Amino acid sequence: MKNTKYVFVTGGVTSSLGKGIIAASLAKLLQERGYSVTIQKLDPYINIDPGTLNPYEHGECYVTDDGAETDLDLGHYERFLNIPTSQANNVTTGRIYQSVIDKERKGEFLGKTVQVIPHITDEIKHRVQILGNTGEFDIVITEIGGTVGDIESLPYVESVRQLLWELGHENAIVIHLTLVPYLAAAGELKTKPTQHSVKMLMQSGVSPDILVCRTEHEISDSIKSKLALFCNVKKEDVIQSIDAETIYDVPNLMLDENLDLVVLKKLQLPQDKQPELKVWNEFLSKFKNPKYTVEIGLIGKYVELKDAYKSISEAFIHAGAQNEVQVNINWIHSEGLTVENVPNKLKKLNGILVAPGFGERGIEGKIAAVKYARENNIPFLGICLGMQMAVIEFSRNVLGLADANSSEMNNNTKNPVIDLMEEQKSITNYGGTMRLGAWDCKLKENSKIKNIYKKENISERHRHRYEFNSSYLKQIENAGMIATGKNPKTDLVEVIEIPSHPWFIGVQYHPEYKSTVLNPHPLFVDFVKASLEHSLN
Numbered sequence: 001m002k003n004t005k006y007v008f009v010t011g012g013v014t015s016s017l018g019k020g021i022i023a024a025s026l027a028k029l030l031q032e033r034g035y036s037v038t039i040q041k042l043d044p045y046i047n048i049d050p051g052t053l054n055p056y057e058h059g060e061c062y063v064t065d066d067g068a069e070t071d072l073d074l075g076h077y078e079r080f081l082n083i084p085t086s087q088a089n090n091v092t093t094g095r096i097y098q099s100v101i102d103k104e105r106k107g108e109f110l111g112k113t114v115q116v117i118p119h120i121t122d123e124i125k126h127r128v129q130i131l132g133n134t135g136e137f138d139i140v141i142t143e144i145g146g147t148v149g150d151i152e153s154l155p156y157v158e159s160v161r162q163l164l165w166e167l168g169h170e171n172a173i174v175i176h177l178t179l180v181p182y183l184a185a186a187g188e189l190k191t192k193p194t195q196h197s198v199k200m201l202m203q204s205g206v207s208p209d210i211l212v213c214r215t216e217h218e219i220s221d222s223i224k225s226k227l228a229l230f231c232n233v234k235k236e237d238v239i240q241s242i243d244a245e246t247i248y249d250v251p252n253l254m255l256d257e258n259l260d261l262v263v264l265k266k267l268q269l270p271q272d273k274q275p276e277l278k279v280w281n282e283f284l285s286k287f288k289n290p291k292y293t294v295e296i297g298l299i300g301k302y303v304e305l306k307d308a309y310k311s312i313s314e315a316f317i318h319a320g321a322q323n324e325v326q327v328n329i330n331w332i333h334s335e336g337l338t339v340e341n342v343p344n345k346l347k348k349l350n351g352i353l354v355a356p357g358f359g360e361r362g363i364e365g366k367i368a369a370v371k372y373a374r375e376n377n378i379p380f381l382g383i384c385l386g387m388q389m390a391v392i393e394f395s396r397n398v399l400g401l402a403d404a405n406s407s408e409m410n411n412n413t414k415n416p417v418i419d420l421m422e423e424q425k426s427i428t429n430y431g432g433t434m435r436l437g438a439w440d441c442k443l444k445e446n447s448k449i450k451n452i453y454k455k456e457n458i459s460e461r462h463r464h465r466y467e468f469n470s471s472y473l474k475q476i477e478n479a480g481m482i483a484t485g486k487n488p489k490t491d492l493v494e495v496i497e498i499p500s501h502p503w504f505i506g507v508q509y510h511p512e513y514k515s516t517v518l519n520p521h522p523l524f525v526d527f528v529k530a531s532l533e534h535s536l537n
């Protein structure tokens with residue numbers, strides 16, 4: 001049983017400073033020093049989870065092995081740390097209130113008035129300590145979403161105040177991430193916004209132990225001294241976080257600034273083992289010195305917001321580095337694509353990925369992109385909805401079932417080649433009711449996919465409601481599209497491929513969620529390799 005220590009990360013001045021990346025980078029350094037670390041994100045919104053949020057709101061919904069629909073920061077945690085997260089790693093205000101209200105309905109508060117303090121804060125403190133109480137972790141890093149001063153963040157900051165007091169200063173500390181803006185007209189970095197945001201935190205009874213300052217320019221010694229003086233921290237505890245070329249540079253930048261060292265000192269933990277980052281730096285050097293370039297089209301309907309496809313674009317970074325290839329993602333809106341314009345719009349691509357998604361908008365464009373890839377021997381990867389579109393395209397244009405569709409898009413189609421599972425038909429609630437999380441899949445002998453994974457049994461994460469309709473399987477296979485991965489228990493089709501095409505694979509699951517720096521996903525690695533071959537031909 002470990003005596004778990006806690007690090008809280010709060011944000012000041014503005015959102016989007018990259019708390020998730022700072023938390024993940026610190027965790028990486030501590031992990032390299034031999035500590036077992038996990039990261040948790042507390043989100044102050046009222047949704048129970050981001051599963052029902054439009055991707056335009058907060059970007060992609062990340063899915064864990066245990067089927068939790070979570071904030072995309074959990075993807076960064078897994079990609080940096082190479083260890084899985086779970087539902088316990090992401091908690092929202094909605095979930096906190098739901099548990100408290102459920103307890104109230106069960107009479108668990110024995111007639112007391114239920115209040116923000118202590119009932120909501122107790123629930124927050126309980127959620128923060130769930131991971132720590134497993135005894136698995138030396139250090140739990142808890143990222144508080146939002147910005148200090150927001151009304152909805154108040155109960156979280158209050159919970160942090162109570163926990164600091166209860167756990168003791170050698171067991172719990174606060175890192176405040178803030179912005180030090182550069183005023184071009186004055187030619188100066190400004191400390192005032194940081195002073196104000198620290199003051200705001202202090203008014204809530206929390207005094208930061210470490211300041212991490214986001215900046216576009218080097219922060220001088222005198223500015224560090226000034227920040228230390230005004231914000232009640234030591235100068236060595238003012239850490240510069242300068243803009244980086246890639247998020248994967250941040251662990252090294254934090255190492256240079258001694259962030260891990262000052263954290264360990266404050267938590268009174270041994271600091272003897274130096275972080276090596278050997279494999280990490282090998283990845284970085286390959287990523288920064290590519291020998292080739294490939295153009296991959298990402299066909300989706302949320303492409304205006306690249307965060308909506310975060311895990312996919314990161315998986316391409318890992319797979320690109322592995323192949324020593326620079327992957328240029330061409331973000332292509334599916335709504336603008338037609339059978340007539342794809343030859344022109346997609347002509348420079350070496351690989352085509354049709355992205356996951358929900359609903360009707362843009363699907364005819366996705367189908368046109370599949371057709372173009374299939375007919376022109378361009379490497380094709382369809383993920384979830386992308387796989388479903390590949391099945392529809394094949395049924396329409398090869399089998400001749402002109403009205404083939406998914407019942408998600410057309411409930412009256414005579415040929416629902418993609419359909420709802422029986423057990424989904426009676427479900428009316430939208431939240432958390434899809435096929436979610438890790439499911440087993442058995443790969444077929446001599447298939448491309450089995451060659452890629454180099455094993456027969458795999459487990460991948462899912463997030464969808466509709467499925468390949470197995471009553472069409474025979475016809476589809478006879479025409480040349482083969483189901484090469486199936487769920488061993490339910491027999492549901494999880495992978496399709498076209499053996500006569502150089503590289504055409506559709507997967508009902510989401511491989512992108514499991515790609516990490518240390519373990520680039522084999523499917524992405526092979527897709528990039530096939531795209532490279534296409535580019536060299």
Ligand code: GLN
Nearest residue numbers: 356357384385464465466
């Ligand atoms: N909308 C499809 C379904 O629910 C695909 C979902 C997805 O791409 N994640 O089955």
